[in-house]
Amino acid sequence: MSKPTIMVNLNRCYGCWTCAVSCKVGNGLPDDTWRITVRTLGNGAGIDRPYGQWPKLKMSWMPVYGENCIMCAHRTKDGDAPFCTKNCPSKALIFGDLDDPASEASLALEELRKKGCQVFELPEWEKSRKGIVYAKR
Numbered sequence: 041m042s043k044p045t046i047m048v049n050l051n052r053c054y055g056c057w058t059c060a061v062s063c064k065v066g067n068g069l070p071d072d073t074w075r076i077t078v079r080t081l082g083n084g085a086g087i088d089r090p091y092g093q094w095p096k097l098k099m100s101w102m103p104v105y106g107e108n109c110i111m112c113a114h115r116t117k118d119g120d121a122p123f124c125t126k127n128c129p130s131k132a133l134i135f136g137d138l139d140d141p142a143s144e145a146s147l148a149l150e151e152l153r154k155k156g157c158q159v160f161e162l163p164e165w166e167k168s169r170k171g172i173v174y175a176k177r
């Protein structure tokens with residue numbers, strides 16, 4: 041696999057944190073260590089705090105991969121998916137090779153582009169893992 045990545049379909053993420061917990065449990069991480077967290081895009085006050093005035097409240101979520109994410113290389117070398125992508129209940133996370141146009145990640149990204157989604161990576165100052173690709177309507 042020449043360009044392994046995780047494609048994050050933000051349209052599907054509903055902020056359940058299963059990705060983060062499955063990474064922690066699967067990789068046996070200590071309590072204070074996370075390799076992926078889920079940011080609430082709301083009023084900035086914390087997890088699951090919406091912005092706006094009742095009844096017009098709004099929030100969405102963004103999984104953020106830390107620089108310590110190893111992209112589950114110990115699993116993917118044997119063809120298994122990373123814990124986070126495998127356990128995401130909404131299929132918002134797709135692991136694959138972006139250099140292979142037939143990979144699941146490439147096909148999903150192409151489909152989202154056709155639907156008019158914006159495709160981007162997080163900026164340098166986020167200090168997140170490089171190579172994670174996001175798509176959002």
Ligand code: SF4
Binds near residue numbers: 054056
């Ligand atoms: S990416 Fe999937 S598992 Fe993670 S918070 Fe979003 S819906 Fe839940």
Ligand code: SF4
Binds near residue numbers: 075124125
């Ligand atoms: S790819 Fe593996 S190490 Fe990285 S966040 Fe997902 S489960 Fe954790």
